[in-house]
Amino acid sequence: MLSIENVTSAYGRIEVLHGVTLHVEVGEIVTLIGANGAGKTTLLHAISGVQPITGGTIKFAGMPIEKRPAHARVAFGISQVPEGRQLFAPLSVKDNLRLGAWLRRGADLKSDIARICALFPMLESMWEKPAGALSGGQQQMLAIGRALMAKPRLLLLDEPSMGLAPNMVDHVLSVIRALKDDGLTILLVEQNAPAALAIADRAYVLETGRVALSGTAADIKADRRVREAYLGL
Ligand SMILES: Nc1ncnc2c1ncn2[C@@H]1O[C@H](COP(=O)(O)OP(=O)(O)OP(=O)(O)O)[C@@H](O)[C@H]1O
Ligand SMILES: [Mg+2]
Incomplete structure (x- = not known):
């Protein structure tokens, strides 16, 4: 590959x-x-x-x-999860995920977001929270989820x-x-x-x-x- x-x-x-x-x-x-x-x-x-x-x-x-x-x-x-997560700290968990699908903007992202939620149940309750408010582990999950949004x-x-x-x-x-x-x-x-x-x-x-x-x-x-x-x- x-x-x-x-x-x-x-x-x-x-x-x-x-x-x-x-x-x-x-x-x-x-x-x-x-x-x-x-x-x-x-x-x-x-x-x-x-x-x-x-x-x-x-x-x-x-x-x-x-x-x-x-x-x-x-x-x-090819999708990268950067060193130190590099999340958009003031933006919500949901918006960080949606930015991961930037090249697919306009596409229906519902099923992708549902998949990320199933993979990282701990993110779902944090949906509207700013990424900067998450724990280190939650931020890493979000960084991986954001990369996966690019499929x-x-x-x-x-x-x-x-x-x-x-x-x-x-x-x-x-x-x-x-x-x-x-x-x-x-x-x-x-x-x-x-x-x-x-x-x-x-x-x-x-x-x-x-x-x-x-x-x-x-x-x-x-x-x-x-x-x-x-x-x-
Ligand atoms: N932006 C930069 N400008 C100049 N030198 C850099 C830059 N980024 C890294 N380097 C140098 O390039 C070399 C390799 O750095 P790199 O960050 O790729 O290593 P690494 O294996 O990822 O290290 P770490 O485990 O600390 O993340 C190092 O000598 C580093 O100082
Ligand atoms: Mg490094």
Whole structure:
């Protein structure tokens, strides 16, 4: 579904992705783990089209997309849940969800909104509340719900567990699993390696802009370097 070959990207003259190659197959959860500043967010932004690349190719469903603008990539079926949620804090829960369907405006969104409510029952009672009044966990649910309103085939998640209480982390992980079981393909960026590896099919370890390691989630979990550097074992 997603094939990234030798992608480089820079801020000004400083290159931060030095030739990243990875792929995501239909129906997989693939996780990208790595320390602060490794380039995880930059890579997600390169896929969604927010960050330009300086070399390499990005193919979605076989089609090169690296020259397409971000809104076109959303229309193709790529939707991103940004790091730190990036909700519209003064707007209501409902309006945040409706903005997620911006490219489908005019369409009947009732069934989509009903689906999001079924997935996140905790949002329904908060319907008219401003997004800024929600708890961290509720905000993460809303951020995921907003991304789903675009009807993606590939969901990019940037550190969904960040700043959440442990029980909320578990809840978010089970939602991500449920989305996979529903047929969605997921690229999950996490600093919380144990959480990400618990639900992923495959994993890549990014170190200072390079893929240092890749394999099945089970293989990565068992790798000595990963155990020492990322799992604290
Ligand atoms: N807007 C920017 N301008 C200049 N440099 C940036 C910018 N954003 C990120 N960087 C640098 O690019 C590198 C990769 O950053 P990036 O945010 O992609 O890492 P990350 O893996 O997502 O980190 P974190 O786990 O902290 O979210 C870092 O060295 C960072 O300082
Ligand atoms: Mg980041």
